[in-house]
Amino acid sequence: MNKFKNIFSVIALLICMGCQDDDAVLTAIVSPSNLQIEAVIEDGQTGNVTITPQADxxxxxxxxxxxNSDPIVATPGESQTFRFTQSGQYTVLITVVAFGTGGTSSSQTIELDLDVRLFIDQETLEMIGGDGSKRWIWDSGVGGHFGVGPTTNDFPEFFSASPNALNPCLYDDVLVFSYDANDMYGFELITGNNNETFINWTEVTGFFPSATPAEFVDECRDITDQIATNSSFVIFENDEGKRVMTVENSTLSYWSGVEEYEIIELSSDKLTVRGIQDVPADFGGGQLAWYHTFVPETSGDVTEPPFDTLVWSDEFNTDGAPSATNWSYDLGTGDNGWGNNESQSYTNDPGNVIVEGGVLKITAKAEGGGAFTSARIKSQDLFEFTYGKVEVSAKLPSGGGTWPAIWMLGADFETNIWPAAGEIDIMEHVGNQQNTVFSSLHFPGNSGGNAITQNTIISDASSVFHKYSVEWSSTEIKFYVDDQLFHTFTNNSGLPFNKDFFLILNVAMGGNFGGTIDPAFTSSTMEIDYVRVYQ
Structure with a gap:
């Protein structure tokens, strides 16, 4: 105490030297005392515990x-609530530390006996946990599977990862969600080589105090002895009406300090979450929103050739508009002529698209004054699939500037912006190269005029029906005309060709690929006898 008295005397002397008649006032160091903890366990086996601390x-x-978790801060008179996510009867220890002036503190630990039984509806359980235990991995082959942005919007404005762009130690992680008949919801984080997982650079010193992380350089570290790799999870609706997942003292692979995630999308084939990081004060503080997307881990029984079971078709046997069960329309001119400087406006008018005499007819027409109309139909949200064989029997239009296409687009294109979503062109043809047909693949690094393309010659493309087909598997994409192979492409998990796509049929006019439109053009029609998909 003498040491502190000497310090205070010096401070008081300095204060008096800098003032006139005012008296110096110093705040005394007073330790908190009489610490009391009020604990309320919410009824209904919810796992919610509210703590209200008081102390002089x-x-x-x-x-x-x-x-082993970070503390939640409460001011005097303030309560804080926490949800325990492990079902069952068990005892928990809750510690409260009261801080006074000068960094003084006092603490107390209480025991609470909990009886928790959390319920997740069966549909959600089956999507997240399958038949009782389901393994998820990063959707690493798709752009946007990992990202970060401000909390003020709902997309990763600051950074969105390209396919397979991050450290492999992230992609090695597997998330396992399990459940049983007693409503026990288990979460397991399985790490890859050397038990390492990816850690946000601002969080490294929280595990390794002597580390000196480089700015914005995330690190692979083994933290399995400092977090729970076998834990529990629960999914519930929060006060804002959002569906939320918590993983107790664990993480969904990437450690950013987040243990609670808003579920943006959950289906049997996809899990996308958003978590809010409280950035450590030593690194600037504030908050960041992290985005993660996962897909089920395949077990090796992926659909592969031979594709000989018909799973979907349209034989165009009913006259009138195309079947609303199978097809919807793109209408108008799109953005920048559907991204290709095309000249037509798409309609659903019978003059542009109709089923007659057992065939679908898509007709491009000159409307005068340099205007053109046509049609584009798609199976988006009606039929989407991964892997298989597509066969289309078609007779193509003719005339300079016509650009018919039979193609497929990645079903996630609205959030995974082209070319990241991927595009498979089964057949493209341009009237300015009358008897040449093309097959192409578009993906990051190989899109637009840099697509992976092959072509073949058909002497009567516009006068005779020919069969255009693609055989698409996890290892290869093969293109055929009349069962003759002319283009083979090697597929792999790092490409966007391992997820759902949908079908598109259209006739464009002009544009980057269609080229110059013949001034004498009046109209021309692509006729399609059938579209069939086999798996």
């Missing part, structure tokens, strides 16, 4: 709901 001379309180 306390400035704030740190509440440790679990022994």
């Amino acid at each position: 001379n306390a400035l704030n309180f740190h509440i440790f709901f679990t022994q």
Whole structure:
């Protein structure tokens, strides 16, 4: 105490030397005392526990709901609520530290006996946990599977990862969600080589205090002895009406300090979440929103050739508009002529698209004054699939500037912007190269005029029906005309050709590929006898 008295005397002397008649006032160091903890366990086996701490001379309180987690801060008179996500009857230890002036503190630990039974509806359970245990991996072959942005919007404005762009130690992780008849919901984080997983650079020193992380350089580290790799999870609706997942003292692969995630999308084939990071004060503070997308891990029984089972078709046997069960329309001119400087406007008018005499007819027409109309139909949201064989029997239009196409687009194109979504062109033809047909693949690095393309010659493309087909598997994409192979492309998990696509049929006019439109052009029609998909 003599040491502190000497320090205070010097400070008081300096204050008096800088003032006239005012008296110096110093804040005394007073330790918190009489710490009391009010704990309320919510009825209904919800797992919610509310702590209200009180103490004399306390400035704030740190509440440790679990022994290895970061504290939740409460001011005097403030309560904090935490949800325990493990079902069953068990005892938890909750520690409260009261802080006073000068960094003084006092603490107390209480025991609570919990009886928790959390319920997730069966449909959600089956999507996240399959038949009882389901393995998920990063959707690494698709752009946007990982990203970060401000909390003020709902997309990764600051950074969105390209396919397979991040450290492999991230992609090695597997997430396992399990459940049983007793409503026990288990979460397991399985890490890859050397038990390492990816850590945000601002979080590294929280695990390794002597580390000196480089700015914006995330690190691969083994933290399996400092977080729970076998834990629990629960999905519930929060006060804002959003569906939320928590993983107790664990992480969905990437460690950013987040243990609670908003579910943006959950289906049997996809899990996308958004988590809010409280950036450590030593690194600037504030908050960031992290975005993660996962897909089920395949077990090796992926659909592969031979594709000999018909799973979907349209034989165009009913006259009138195309079947609304199978097809919808793109209408108008799109953005920048559908991204290709095309000249036509798409309609659903019978003059542009109709089924007659057992065939679908898509007709491009000159409307005068340099205007053109045509049609584009698609199976988006009606029929989408991964892998298989597509066969289309078609007779192509003719005339300079015509650009008919039979093609497929990645079903996630609205959020995974082209070319990241991927495009498979089964057949493209341009009237300015009358008897040449093309097959192409568009993806990041190989899109637009840089697509992977092959062509073949058909002497009567516009006068005779020919069969245009693609055979698409996890290892290869093969293109045929009348069962004659002319283009083979090697597929792999790093490309966007391993997820759902949908079908598109259209006739464009002009544009980057269609080229110059013949001034004498009046109209021309692509006729399609059938579209069939086999798996």
